Amino acid sequence: MLVPSISNPFFTALVEQVEHQLAGADLNLFLCDSQSDVDVEARRLRSLTQGSVDGILVSPVDEVDSKSALARAMEIAPVVLLDRCVAGIDTDWVGLDDTHAMTLIAEHVAGLGARTVSFVTSIMGSSSARDRLDSARVACARFGLELAEELIFDGEFTLRWGVTAADLLLRRETLPDAIICSDDLIAIGLVGRLTSRGVRVGTDVAVTGFDDIEYAALNAPALTTLRQPLSQIAAEAVRLLQERIRATDHPTTRFALRGELVLRESTEVFSPEWRRRAQQQK
Incomplete structure (x- = not known):
């Protein structure tokens, strides 16, 4: 192998x-x-x-x-x-089935009341990563989520890239409502950096991972992710x-x-703004 x-x-x-x-x-x-x-x-x-x-x-x-x-x-x-x-x-x-996987994630994020989304990935010749990005674009459009090209970040499947992507997002005037990561390592690095900068993941912003590696459930907050x-x-x-x-x-x-979407604390969004948006969308 x-x-x-x-x-x-x-x-x-x-x-x-x-x-x-x-x-x-x-x-x-x-x-x-x-x-x-x-x-x-x-x-x-x-x-x-x-x-x-x-x-x-x-x-x-x-x-x-x-x-x-x-x-x-x-x-x-x-x-x-x-x-x-x-x-x-x-x-x-x-x-x-990456199309099904990204449909599950986008539907969940839209159900939280999110409107804007960032996608953090590592294409670099990987067919599965490219399929996930293509599927994310389609799924976000289907559920009314705005995924702007400037909010798509391509790096590598590492914790370090997750940290770097978080820094890039923090330089912007506002964070997106949700951040979809195509790999759990990326998501864990990103969540750690956001948390260290005072962002309440699961309250100020929703974050999802992908794969459901063992560390996803042990992260703080525990990571919502797609289990393969x-x-x-x-x-x-x-x-x-x-x-x-x-x-x-x-x-x-x-x-x-x-796959199967595993819901955890990183998408438990309770802020008044999120609740207001969710009510408006209903």
Whole structure:
């Protein structure tokens, strides 16, 4: 299995679920970290295909630049993609239904009475992050939320970027009503910085994350987030890989699984202004 970063809690949890599924199928896991670098990814894929692996599960670094290395690997071993996909690669993929996920988040934020929204993300070649941004634009428009281009911030999937994004928002004359983050690490860093600057997250502004990593529930305030169905994603990926190992001409399959919105304190908005807006919208 090859993932962009084993230090990211989302991929750590995904690897754990995959290993459980592989153990049940009497298969062993060799884990590689591509360090979010397409050149490292290509070297890892060459190494794996020169060994004795039966198949490879990959969450690719870049939806375009990962293509050539993946295509070479697919000539030697069965490959199934997880979470992220690559344009022009005809192989199985399992991941999240980002359109459904962003619809859940936007509907919840609009139900709080929010009118203006910021979106903090890290596209950087990630197909899933790009899908989330595109889906967020559509969902916000559907529920009457204003998502201005100047309130879309693109950085990286780290706590540090969340802090930086918070600083960028704090420089503005007013904060948006809600901040949607495409990753929990970003959201946790952002919430920490806002809180340290006197902003009451969950009262002055609503913040949502994405993935429901373990730290999301432990954050202060606890983070409202989109929980990914990791056990299902892992089970489907392993099943598809086994089918491809048995029959390389198996039809290509794409599974987009639905997540669940987990409500916590970071969107418990109680200020009089928010209540007034909610009443007006009713």
